[in-house]
Amino acid sequence: MNQKITLPRLASILSEHTGLKSGECGDFVRELFAVVCDSLQKGENVKIKGFGTFKLLVVEPRKSVDVTTGEDIEIPSHTKISFVPAKELAALVNDPFEMFETVEISDDISNEDLGDISVDDFDIEQEAGQGISGLCPVVENDVDSDINKDAEITSRQDIPLDGISDNSESGFDGYVLDDEYMSEDDVVVGKDIDVASETVDDIPDICQPEAACVETSEEDISSDGILAQVNGFIPGVEMKEDVSMPGGDVEKDVDEGHLADASDTAGDIRRIFGRGFAGGFLTALVLIGVAFLIVWIVEGKDFGFVERKISSEDVVVIDSLSVVGSVASNIGSDSTMDNKDEVDVKTACEEIRTDVDTQPSDKVVYDMITDTRYLTTMAKEHYGNYHLWPYIYEENSSRLGHPNRIRPGTKVVVPSLSKYGVDPDNPRDIAKAKKLGIAIYARYE
């Protein structure tokens, strides 16, 4: 790092690489540059393939001011030597910053915001830009007709977010259950929006709409088998579209797990599911001057599983999932469910995670490669250091080809670092990860 490599040192490094004697390498280098020097002296440009071009530039005489005396002086015409590295060499040198690429800036980001963008925030900013375009309230409704009969679900409700929070600009447009569950959903939704508005408060620099997902799925565990799934997306403050995607996957998995679980134990109706799951996370950036300050906002996904008996036969499990972004605060909220129907309603505790790193290691975390989301981005997000990407790669190596040519849309498993015994704070482990990365690239050379 930042060493000055002298000729003998360069010669010894070269000899290691080529297997030739150190002296020969030294002579070669000296000879090479002597030739270049001679050619330049003759006024010729020199191009070494794969290395670069040495050019002579004639600088026209120009006027200047002597800084010490303040007198006008003329800088005489002279010849400057310029070196332009070849593409190969430039790419090699730029390797540490390879993951950055040129991004178009959408028009809705003001110049002030751009002025604050720091190097580390670059990727995130770019994804935030995408978040906007991909944000439209998606409302799915997949309600079984049985449910309609039994409970008269499916009524459309438009709840303006502004009524709840001044910071939120978009309205809520989703399907919620209309009957007796309505009130409960209302409460849950209201809370989500409140918390979302807190997020807005905390990240004034970037006001991106957040898509908070509220999913309510109902399942009849009894033999009648009524399954209803109501998905509603609340447009709120979306920092990352991508983040919610893996969250969605995880959520699906968990849902499936629970459904299977539930059907297995159909008799046992009054079980409580209390499972907090941080599937997705919201990353918010607070940019102060040139200093980098990244605030990670985790979208805590809450699964409040409530089982209750509506009539003598119908048992409905309401699985209300809310995605809530909140800065550095654990909000334990209980979905306040009424006991209207004199049924046994048990509310599962909702837990909001604030830190990705606190994710339990036994939970499988999925993530998706996109045009702007790479293994490095994920590593930075999940582990806090992009150098640790080889571990994500290794975990999925059977399905991934060349690490630079992973198709967008590829789903990967993000392993817990404890599996590999890696501590992201340990520089030795980082160095090991770097070596592993080089080894991975070496496989494809």
Add this chain to the structure above:
Amino acid sequence: MTECMGHLAREMDVVSVPGFGSFEPRKRLERISFQPSTGKRLLIPPKIVLGFRPSAVLKQKVKEGSASTSKGIEE
């Protein structure tokens, strides 16, 4: 040779060749530029470029060389 230089430069090491000059990697900050054709703003990422600083000896040689060639042209 190229590969070696690249690896060294990546570590931000300066390679100096006596009598010729030194190759030093320089960090370039990210910047915002405009694409003239579409007028779109582009965020150019930060990067490391390999710079070259000719030594005084080489400068002198080139100066002499250019002086002699220009003299030759005049004559």
